[in-house]
Amino acid sequence: xxxxxxxxxxxxxxxxxxxxxxxxxxxxxxxxxxxxxxxxxxxxxxxxxxxxxxxxxxxxxxxxxxxxxxxxxxxxxxxx
Numbered sequence: 001x002x003x004x005x006x007x008x009x010x011x012x013x014x015x016x017x018x019x020x021x022x023x024x025x026x027x028x029x030x031x032x033x034x035x036x037x038x039x040x041x042x043x044x045x046x047x048x049x050x051x052x053x054x055x056x057x058x059x060x061x062x063x064x065x066x067x068x069x070x071x072x073x074x075x076x077x078x079x080x
Contacts, residue, residue, distance in 0.1 A: 003034060005077055009056075011040040011047065019054055026055040035076040039064055 007025070011018040018038060025031040035057035040047070043061035051059045058072050073079075 003031060005034070006073060007034055007036045008039050009036055011038060011042045011051070019050065022051070022054045022056055037072060037076070039069070 009018045009021055013021070018040070022036050022038075025034065025036060032055075036055065037058045037060060038051045038056050039060045039062060041062045048059040057076050060069065060072060
């Protein structure tokens with residue numbers, strides 16, 4: 001199956017947090033180029049910087065306004 005065009009990822013997940021998932025995606029040549037958007041309730045500046053430093057393309061705070069999510073996805077997929 002083909003890889004996804006984009007990944008929406010929460011920070012707080014059971015078993016493995018989103019930062020670790022992002023780190024593993026970045027470490028794999030097959031998934032490194034897939035844009036990752038963190039969508040999370042952990043909206044501190046420190047958490048945002050951590051996510052972006054790990055390779056995420058964007059970091060959105062919950063609740064996310066649909067227009068903000070759509071414009072971010074469009075921008076990252078070069079649809080606009």
